[in-house]
Amino acid sequence: MSKRNFYEQVYAVTRRIPKGKVTSYGRIANMLGAPNAARAVGYALRALKDKQNDPTYDDVPWQRVVNSQGRISIANRDFGAQLQAELLRNEGVPVSEDLQINLDNYLWSGLHWFEIDDILQKTKNSDNV
DNA sequence: ACAGTGACAACAT
């Protein structure tokens, strides 16, 4: 299909974020070897909105990705920020009223190199996921 | 092929 590997890689990493933890767009980009692709990561997650009817992506916990400051994106505020905050709270992640999360306590430690390698292999030139 | 866009991030005022 039209989807590129990068999307799948982002989704794959996001799926590994454990319940009760969060990470940032930039950190995901870093894990995928594209340290400057934070915006692209956000773009990929935003695209999930157009895939809501696709069961393939129902299990992507997009709410566990916030910006580098541990804050839910402002641009998202008007339509999805509150939902994201609610989903996180339901998972046991405290979110302040100004949409801030304490990264000292809830930041995901990330994947190990071999786990990332596994993702890169599985997402290589395939429409299958 | 090319210019525009966005759920980012770092730096500058």
Add this chain to the structure above:
DNA sequence: TATGTTGCCACTG
């Protein structure tokens, strides 16, 4: 601390 600016990358008409 709070805005504004600039660089990035992948995706889209």
